[in-house]
Amino acid sequence: MKRSLGPRAAAYPTPVFIVGTYGGHGDPNVMAVAWGGICCSEPPCVAISVRKATLTYGNLVERKAFTVSIPSVDHLDVADFFGIASGRDVDKLAAVGLTPKRSDLTDAPYVEEFPVILECKVVHVAELGLHTQFVGQILDVKVDEACLDVDGKPSVNLIRPFSWAPVENHYYAMGERLGRGFTVGKVFVSENA
Amino acid sequence: MKRSLGPRAAAYPTPVFIVGTYGGHGDPNVMAVAWGGICCSEPPCVAISVRKATLTYGNLVERKAFTVSIPSVDHLDVADFFGIASGRDVDKLAAVGLTPKRSDLTDAPYVEEFPVILECKVVHVAELGLHTQFVGQILDVKVDEACLDVDGKPSVNLIRPFSWAPVENHYYAMGERLGRGFTVGKVFVSENA
Numbered sequence A, B: 001m002k003r004s005l006g007p008r009a010a011a012y013p014t015p016v017f018i019v020g021t022y023g024g025h026g027d028p029n030v031m032a033v034a035w036g037g038i039c040c041s042e043p044p045c046v047a048i049s050v051r052k053a054t055l056t057y058g059n060l061v062e063r064k065a066f067t068v069s070i071p072s073v074d075h076l077d078v079a080d081f082f083g084i085a086s087g088r089d090v091d092k093l094a095a096v097g098l099t100p101k102r103s104d105l106t107d108a109p110y111v112e113e114f115p116v117i118l119e120c121k122v123v124h125v126a127e128l129g130l131h132t133q134f135v136g137q138i139l140d141v142k143v144d145e146a147c148l149d150v151d152g153k154p155s156v157n158l159i160r161p162f163s164w165a166p167v168e169n170h171y172y173a174m175g176e177r178l179g180r181g182f183t184v185g186k187v188f189v190s191e192n193a
Helices: A055-063 A073-084 A092-096 A184-190 B055-063 B073-084 B092-096 B186-191
Strands: A002-004 A017-022 A026-034 A037-043 A044-051 A065-070 A100-102 A108-111 A116-127 A133-145 A162-165 A170-180 B002-004 B017-022 B027-032 B036-041 B044-051 B063-068 B100-102 B109-113 B116-127 B131-144 B162-165 B170-180
Touching: A017 A044, A017 A055, A017 A108, A017 B027, A026 A044, A026 A055, A026 A073, A026 A092, A026 A108, A037 B044, A037 B131, A044 A055, A044 A065, A044 B036, A044 B055, A044 B109, A065 A108, A065 A133, A073 A092, A073 A162, A073 A170, A073 B170, A073 B186, A092 B063, A100 A116, A108 A116, A116 B131, A133 B027, A133 B036, A184 B073, A184 B131, B017 B044, B017 B055, B027 B044, B027 B055, B027 B073, B027 B092, B044 B055, B044 B063, B044 B116, B055 B063, B073 B092, B073 B162, B073 B186, B109 B116
Parallel strands: none
Antiparallel strands: A002 B131, A017 A026, A017 A065, A037 A044, A037 B036, A044 A133, A065 A116, A100 A108, A116 A133, A133 B002, A162 A170, A170 B170, B017 B027, B017 B063, B036 B044, B044 B131, B063 B116, B100 B109, B116 B131, B162 B170
């Protein structure tokens, strides 16, 4: 039996992206964003949504550039702080002792200590309501070498990203590896061939 | 030390959404989508990206309506199958013995056996390249009563959704609960107040 919760912004799992931008004076800012995700394979693109009231919104409109730094569970408290504080009141990276690194590819900084970095230029903007969605073309993905498996591929077990659960408002770690994509479902292909 | 992987569609965690649509003759179709996520709080909206080559793309253009059914780990193999097979070749829901349920709110079917359902109407379309992004306004969220906690909120521990890891191409379960949002980062607010 299902219960209707009404119109809600809820889906699972939801990522925690740390969006890096520069302000008018070249001051680096970071903001935690839960509304986002990959939205195109070729060219590779990622979408992030921010409210107009944020410092990040103005930076995005001005510079048309951003990074996404994906934190590991080691920086859960830091990432949460990046969603609580405003860059108007505090230099968030300085406050937590992390390093803004200037991207060579786009006009934005990223969090050097985080394991996965996406460097992006804005290619599409959509006014959706409270949030504005910015689609960024991904110019490069940088991953800590310690988070690459023997085949050189990023491994979730090594990255240890986490998820934020809407409505419930809790963070969750990632769990066990379950099976290969485009593989575990083949049992139904053979049954119906 | 970071390694550059080049422009890639990779972010973590990435969801597995089962997108439900009707075809020209009212035949229900479902498709697994990993490129998507919530993109606005008010009105609540979710984005999904699909390739033009898919049956779902035509259905979305025609009906301007879709559902997102979020599977639990119990249906991992089924969800993977929904990403392998095409609705042009097989009635995917019939093949796996699951039930297409007609939404009362939008012109699309959802998977009755899955724990979380989003019923959506298309409000924005963006041509991004290989993928087209459809933004759907969420008209209702329906959740299995067994997946609601004592406060009536959907709980990830009870829903048991899973994630698909790009590049690595593995599915992952969700893990332990780590802490409350907008709370665990307050340690840094007090330090800098």
